[in-house]
Amino acid sequence: MQYLKEDVKERILKAAFQEFKDKGFLDASIRNITHNAGISTGSMYRYFNNxxxxxxTIIEPVYNKLFRNVLNLQKSTDSCxxxxxxxMDIKVQILDIFKENSSELLILLDKSKGSKYENIKEHMVLLTDNILKEQLLPQLKEKNIVVKDTxxxxxxxxxxxxxxxxxLKNYDDGVEISFLIDQLINIFFTDIDQRI
Structure with missing residues (x-):
């Protein structure tokens, strides 16, 4: 009997994953999930409250990995x-998560509106902004380059x-993704002191 319960739970999770991937959290429908899992809505509520x-259940493991890595990076920005x-460290952390959980990471970053995770991209932006303000701006100031508006x-x-x-959304190959992100970072920051 336990095997059947795990099978039903796995079907629900698989159908929910696809629904969230296709429609995002806000537009996902329990009715569609249960239909695609081949169970009644009442049966679904035996496994998940809402x-x-x-x-x-689907997104939290990836969120926890990302959040844990972001916290570690925030702690290390003071010493670097x-x-x-x-x-580049942020890039490596994201790529490591992407290798194992590409679809879940993309759902987290772009399809979590309406959930408690909807501000994850903004957290990443603020972390990057903090790094630039605390490290790049002082380096520019040492070169007598004044940034008028931070x-x-x-x-x-x-x-x-x-x-x-x-x-991440448009490429699957980790090597290609890493190369493109490196290019993007280089475009932004190579000789930035000469372009500001």
């Missing part, structure tokens, strides 16, 4: 003075995170 719990190195670091950070997301 759509939020179902989404959490190389913003490009820090941003909001530019937020704009750079937003564009960089959206660029990384776009690459």
């Amino acid at each position: 759509k939020e719990q179902l989404f959490d 003075s190389n913003p490009i190195g820090e941003i 909001f530019i670091t937020y704009v750079l950070s937003t564009t960089l995170i959206e660029g990384v997301y776009t690459i």
Whole structure:
């Protein structure tokens, strides 16, 4: 009997994963999930209390990996003075997660509106912005380059995170993704002191 329960739960999770991948959290329908799992809506509620719990079951492991890595990076920014190195560390962390959980990461980054995870991209932007403000701006100041409005670091950070997301969304090959993200970072930061 236990085997059958696990089989039903796995069918629900598989159908929910596809529904969230196709429609995102906000537009996902329990009715569609149960239909695609081949069970009644009442049966689904024996396994999951609601759509939020179902989404959490699928997305939370990836969120926890990303959040844990982001926290570690935030702690290490105080001891590092190389913003490009820090941003490369973020890239490596994201690629490691992408290798194991590409679809879940993409759902987290782009299809979690309406869930408790909907601000994850903004958290990544703020982390990057913090790195640039704390490390890049002082380096520019040492070269007598004054940035008149520090909001530019937020704009750079937003564009960089959206660029990384776009690459992840459109490519499957980890080597190609890494190459493209490196190119993007180089375009942003190579000789930045001469372009500001």
